[in-house]
Amino acid sequence: MSLDALDALATTRAIRRYRPDPIPEADLATILWHATRAPSGSNRQPARYLVLRDGPAATEAKALLGAAFREGWGAKRGAHGFDRGSGADPDSPKARAARAMQAYVDNIEHTPVVVLPCIVRWRAPHISEGASVYPACQNLLVAARALGYGGVLSMWHALVEDDLRRVLHIPDDAVIAGTITLGMPEGRHGPVRRLPLRDVVFEDTWGGPAGWAIDPPDTRFTRAGPPREA
């Protein structure tokens, strides 16, 4: 018995702190099987899932990813002013978010499982090719949540993509669509926070009010985008 479906969708959030425990192979298989139930254009199924645990190539790839994630986060931390404005207060949400992200990138090498979802290209790049891999990434994260695991989809692999391709023997016609880190959550994690539905759901025309699109009472809200200079 896993979670109720709607509860699973509502409570699947980015998890970036993991216990060191490995994920049992039977659970990994369950997670990936549910990922692959997601749809793809014409059911063409161009997505592939490269699982990195503790093999020799995985170890090398995790080191590359660790360096990339630390570089990516370092740049974002500065560009988005995580340490300025309200971020100067160590108890501020901004400062806490920055500490959590720093701990995440500092520990990529110790992440129990990294999955690189890839897509084998069948035509020129187009936004819609993402429709054949990112639904599966979301299924993967929701299935992990249903089994008590957590993870997050990141894009910082792009900083070392050429090295990853070499180490992992990824062919030229395949694109790395993301990096998913997975493990058993460590510690407490806050609720999912989003914009109010009235800001993102329109009816009949762009910006047209959808009066029925009402958030449930316990919804937690956020501003859009990463923190900015206060």
Add this chain to the structure above:
Amino acid sequence: MSLDALDALATTRAIRRYRPDPIPEADLATILWHATRAPSGSNRQPARYLVLRDGPAATEAKALLGAAFREGWGAKRGAHGFDRGSGADPDSPKARAARAMQAYVDNIEHTPVVVLPCIVRWRAPHISEGASVYPACQNLLVAARALGYGGVLSMWHALVEDDLRRVLHIPDDAVIAGTITLGMPEGRHGPVRRLPLRDVVFEDTWGGPAGWAIDPPDTRFTRAGPPREA
């Protein structure tokens, strides 16, 4: 009480035949709220959901979509040889798939709800922008499934994108990422069919066997891609 989470992921398939009944607004709100729990890069939340029911612009947009879907399917039907080879036998899976798709595109105007998931661009097009909208599309379809509805994500809107933008007042910086049709399923629908896990899950290096990636006993399999000339 909705479905078990893993069952919902496993049984959410493309549904293209709908009863004429509208979807109650409370259910639509629930579906869209769960869609918006999906992650986006930096929690930037660039996705917007344009809901088309029976308003004046929706009626015009559905007519445009109907023409586009019929044109798109007509071209694909020919290009992929749906009526040749085994497709010449009306009882063949290919012929049945073709009839179902033809009925779908012939009825776009009568689809209870059409949702156009859009993305407000914040930088140049890149595959990873899909990571900020297609996970939400999948959440939308899984939430619909949990409530007893069904739907499918299509891309044929691209054939009339300029007209849709005009009719629906979609701003220049927003991209239509797909077209989701939704309704209460009519009739019976077969199981989800996919490639075996061994074909899509690799470990340590590309093509590396993941011996633990075993499909459950009742898994139904498919060949990759649309039907080809036999």
